Amino acid sequence: MKYGPLFGICDKHPTPETLIENIKQFEAQGAHGVVIDLDGLEEQYFTRECFRKILAACCRVESYVCCYRSAKTEHISDETRAEYLLMAAEEGASIVDVMGDLFAKTEGELAFDEKAVEKQKNFISTLREKGASVLMSSHVAKPCSMEETLKYFHAHYERGVNISKAVFHCNTQEEYLISREISEKLCAELPIPFVFVCSGEYGRKFQRYETLLNGSLMTFVRCRDGEVQPSVRQALDFMRSRTPWASAAKRLDSGEFVNRTAVITGAGSGMGLLAAKMFAGQGANVLLVDINKDAINEAVEEIRKNGGKALGMVADVRSYADAEKAAACALDNFKRIDFLLCFAGGYEPRCCNSNYPFYEQPIEVIDWGLDVNLKGPVYFARACMPAMVKQKYGVIICLGSVSGVQASGYGPMYGTSKSGLFQFVKGLALAGAPHNVRAVCVAPGPVLTRPGMAGMPTPLKRAAEVVEVVDFIMDLCSDRSSFITGSTHFIDGGYLCNFGR
Numbered sequence: 001m002k003y004g005p006l007f008g009i010c011d012k013h014p015t016p017e018t019l020i021e022n023i024k025q026f027e028a029q030g031a032h033g034v035v036i037d038l039d040g041l042e043e044q045y046f047t048r049e050c051f052r053k054i055l056a057a058c059c060r061v062e063s064y065v066c067c068y069r070s071a072k073t074e075h076i077s078d079e080t081r082a083e084y085l086l087m088a089a090e091e092g093a094s095i096v097d098v099m100g101d102l103f104a105k106t107e108g109e110l111a112f113d114e115k116a117v118e119k120q121k122n123f124i125s126t127l128r129e130k131g132a133s134v135l136m137s138s139h140v141a142k143p144c145s146m147e148e149t150l151k152y153f154h155a156h157y158e159r160g161v162n163i164s165k166a167v168f169h170c171n172t173q174e175e176y177l178i179s180r181e182i183s184e185k186l187c188a189e190l191p192i193p194f195v196f197v198c199s200g201e202y203g204r205k206f207q208r209y210e211t212l213l214n215g216s217l218m219t220f221v222r223c224r225d226g227e228v229q230p231s232v233r234q235a236l237d238f239m240r241s242r243t244p245w246a247s248a249a250k251r252l253d254s255g256e257f258v259n260r261t262a263v264i265t266g267a268g269s270g271m272g273l274l275a276a277k278m279f280a281g282q283g284a285n286v287l288l289v290d291i292n293k294d295a296i297n298e299a300v301e302e303i304r305k306n307g308g309k310a311l312g313m314v315a316d317v318r319s320y321a322d323a324e325k326a327a328a329c330a331l332d333n334f335k336r337i338d339f340l341l342c343f344a345g346g347y348e349p350r351c352c353n354s355n356y357p358f359y360e361q362p363i364e365v366i367d368w369g370l371d372v373n374l375k376g377p378v379y380f381a382r383a384c385m386p387a388m389v390k391q392k393y394g395v396i397i398c399l400g401s402v403s404g405v406q407a408s409g410y411g412p413m414y415g416t417s418k419s420g421l422f423q424f425v426k427g428l429a430l431a432g433a434p435h436n437v438r439a440v441c442v443a444p445g446p447v448l449t450r451p452g453m454a455g456m457p458t459p460l461k462r463a464a465e466v467v468e469v470v471d472f473i474m475d476l477c478s479d480r481s482s483f484i485t486g487s488t489h490f491i492d493g494g495y496l497c498n499f500g501r
């Protein structure tokens, strides 16, 4: 069975007719599956004949059937609920949702009552014998610690299901960060696919990014106020353009950067790493450059496994010889260099583990701050730009920072270099303009490449998600931004608006 990533939710339908209409709308919009929530149906429609009719409407989409407890079906016993689900499995449902507290209603929707668990296990194997995949769900609907959260997924797995789903709330960025760590653990530990939904005040904003960010098997789309089509279309456009790995072949067909080549420094981690995946996801050939060999190898392998074209090169941006080698490698293998993205960089006291005031900083740390952050982009631009000038096309992106405006007494080379880049892109813009080569500096505020960045206060009361910055860089590289050159763009959640106050 193949699961698509996008499932439209068909709920609150009192009759099979309106439900089927909703299924067809989602199908027409290109959803990969539909969630058929039976608990909206009037009681007279809980018949095999109606289920057959509804499931027959899902000939081109996967069907995920659930029958949660709602005001309408609260009076139905869990045994009857199970009979309905079994009927759906017999009528061809692809996925059947078994609540984690089926047969023993429990807060947090996960029962540990021994008899109920035994009954669940038998029921799950019966459903599987009928050919359905079984998903166990718990709508916990509150924030939980890592330990508690993992307990849900592991308990589902131990009961013999194919897929585990749990819905939690994240109301703050801190809680959302924990959810990221949890999803990493789930990806590494859980032997079955999972759906990890972080709702709540903070999590809801990023729900559409889930497949991209946390390894969830599927993403859900709701129809709001009867407006089904725009939401599906938007979500699909979003998935097609931003999801870097699922169904790579499809994406490469519609990829904005097919036949383009990106040279990306600092591609072993953080924003550079996500940019490599996202540019490859859009069809670009990518050359990943970093000093961290293992990180590069791992990233290249993942991109290739997902159908992207990637090469890795261990290089130090402080060396002009390395910059020339990287440019030559891109040209030898991909024949062009369309984008140069200079991510390699960092605050020297942190990167060199040397937290002293400037007057006590070892000179090597000071050199590191200037050489990696300023000379790195200068060297790579010098090495890559001739190819861009020759092909009459190119975009150079330098990563500045709000630290180019702010100062630090411990790592002043960082801010000096970043403000140097504000100026550098202007020179590049003038040199490149006659040849259709643009240069732009993107200057972020705090970005969640490290949890520590969440502590830097912004008026938006959060740090940027990595994808938000990379997304913006993709826009700047696209032809939609063809009149933007020589400028520095702050992406800082309003951080600098308050600066100095």
Ligand SMILES: NC(=O)c1ccc[n+]([C@@H]2O[C@H](COP(=O)([O-])OP(=O)(O)OC[C@H]3O[C@@H](n4cnc5c(N)ncnc54)[C@H](O)[C@@H]3O)[C@@H](O)[C@H]2O)c1
Pocket: 265, 266, 267, 268, 269, 270, 271, 272, 289, 290, 291, 292, 295, 315, 316, 317, 318, 342, 343, 344, 345, 346, 347, 372, 399, 400, 401, 402, 443, 444, 445, 446, 447, 448, 449, 450, 453
């Ligand atoms: N994360 C933030 O909050 C933030 C904010 C503003 C600006 N920035 C800037 O954005 C860029 C990316 O930041 P990030 O947080 O994603 O970085 P990161 O620390 O996650 O990754 C930096 C990468 O650069 C590589 N690197 C370091 N020295 C190198 C060298 N000499 N040659 C080649 N590669 C080298 C590292 O191995 C690492 O893989 C940096 O230039 C940073 O200054 C970051």
